[in-house]
Amino acid sequence: xxRRAWILFLAVSLLWGxxxxxxxxxxxxxxxLAVVFGRLAIAALVLLPLAAARGTLRALRGRVPIIAMxxxxxxxxPFLLITYGEVHISSxxxxxxxxxxxxxxxxLMLRTEPLTPLRIAGLGLGFAGVAxxxxxxxxxxxxxxxxAGMVLLATLGYAVATMLVQRHASDVPPVALTAGTTTISSLxxxxxxxxxxxxxxxxxxxxxxxxxxxVLCTALxxxxxxxxIAEIGAARAGLVTYVNPVVAVLLGVVLLSEPxxxxxxxxxxxxxxxxxxxxxxxxxxxxxxxSDETTETTETVAAxxxxxxxxxxx
Numbered sequence: 001x002x003r004r005a006w007i008l009f010l011a012v013s014l015l016w017g018x019x020x021x022x023x024x025x026x027x028x029x030x031x032x033l034a035v036v037f038g039r040l041a042i043a044a045l046v047l048l049p050l051a052a053a054r055g056t057l058r059a060l061r062g063r064v065p066i067i068a069m070x071x072x073x074x075x076x077x078p079f080l081l082i083t084y085g086e087v088h089i090s091s092x093x094x095x096x097x098x099x100x101x102x103x104x105x106x107x108l109m110l111r112t113e114p115l116t117p118l119r120i121a122g123l124g125l126g127f128a129g130v131a132x133x134x135x136x137x138x139x140x141x142x143x144x145x146x147x148a149g150m151v152l153l154a155t156l157g158y159a160v161a162t163m164l165v166q167r168h169a170s171d172v173p174p175v176a177l178t179a180g181t182t183t184i185s186s187l188x189x190x191x192x193x194x195x196x197x198x199x200x201x202x203x204x205x206x207x208x209x210x211x212x213x214x215v216l217c218t219a220l221x222x223x224x225x226x227x228x229i230a231e232i233g234a235a236r237a238g239l240v241t242y243v244n245p246v247v248a249v250l251l252g253v254v255l256l257s258e259p260x261x262x263x264x265x266x267x268x269x270x271x272x273x274x275x276x277x278x279x280x281x282x283x284x285x286x287x288x289x290x291s292d293e294t295t296e297t298t299e300t301v302a303a304x305x306x307x308x309x310x311x312x313x314x
Contacts, residue, residue: 008228015221017247020091021255022209022217023083029206030198032083035213037193040075040186042214043222047179056176064180066168071181074161076188078154085154088147090258095248097151099271100126104159122277129270132263165229174226182218 026035051057060067086094169177245268252258 002231005228005231008224008231011224012221012228013244014247015217015224017095017244018251019213019217020082020086020094020248021251022213023086023094024091024252024256025209026206026213027083027087029200029202030210031196032080032087033189033193033196034198035210036076036079036083037186037189037196038210039213039218040079040182040189042211043218044179044182044186046215046219047175047182047223051173051175051179054173054175056173057179059172059176060180063169063172066164067172067177067180068184070161070164070169070177071184072188073157073164075181075185078157078161079185081150081154081157085147085150088143089151090252091256092245092249092252092258093148094151095245095252096268096271097148098155098158098248099245099268100129100152101155101158101162104155108159108163118277122274124274125270125277126274129267129272129274132267132270162229165226166233169226170230172226174223174230177226178219178222181222 023035026038030038082094082098165177249258249268
């Protein structure tokens with residue numbers, strides 16, 4: 001990872017560790033649907049003029065179907081699931097459960113990265129960590145298990161979307177891609193949001209949380225994340241979920257006085273270790289012996305990129 005990748009990685013880790021606290025604050029006065037629509041509409045209002053000024057919106061021509069798919073899978077579905085899930089569980093627990101995403105990506109990439117004993121062990125550890133979190137330290141109301149399930153389902157959407165971006169939209173400028181996905185998401189939710197307007201006065205702190213969610217944790221975070229995928233690929237980009245939970249837990253404990261028990265620490269340790277093992281690349285097979293002719297051809301291809309293209313086409 002180069003310097004740009006590290007900067008993007010740290011930025012996304014911080015910006016996506018903050019939403020769980022801000023969501024918890026916003027849903028005190030606003031409905032979950034209003035929170036999701038509000039943050040997306042704010043993000044779209046920030047990003048559309050920026051994309052237009054840079055002249056990058058033309059990159060979306062002919063890609064509306066895939067952009068719409070990414071919007072639904074990466075934004076509408078997960079944002080709704082996480083926000084409704086946080087009605088029933090703490091913000092720190094939400095951040096910890098999201099950490100299972102790299103393991104989900106590993107499962108989805110079985111065709112290109114077959115399972116090895118080490119990866120199987122990693123997946124087992126990761127999901128054991130989820131069981132420990134949910135079974136021993138699930139802080140929330142009587143529907144806490146439902147809330148945890150909604151958050152875990154959101155990780156599947158994030159994992160699928162991360163792969164969609166890498167395979168079908170990695171060449172789209174991040175500002176255009178983010179403007180497109182947030183705008184489409186806002187339009188999809190608008191008819192439903194009209195029936196979820198607040199009936200009581202909303203405190204300034206809730207409005208501030210909503211604005212921060214839209215500008216920082218949606219517009220800026222998605223820009224950085226899509227740029228990170230283009231820089232280092234889906235699997236490595238998904239590893240931001242190792243750092244997100246730490247930020248989420250620290251904010252939840254310091255600002256909301258949320259409890260952290262032994263089960264929380266043990267569960268996150270299992271998830272982080274399991275995800276690290278499950279996302280390690282397989283060892284390449286030992287190269288077969290080459291004849292003198294093959295070796296000469298290989299050396300020529302390595303030395304000359306044009307020859308490499310010709311050799312591949314042949």
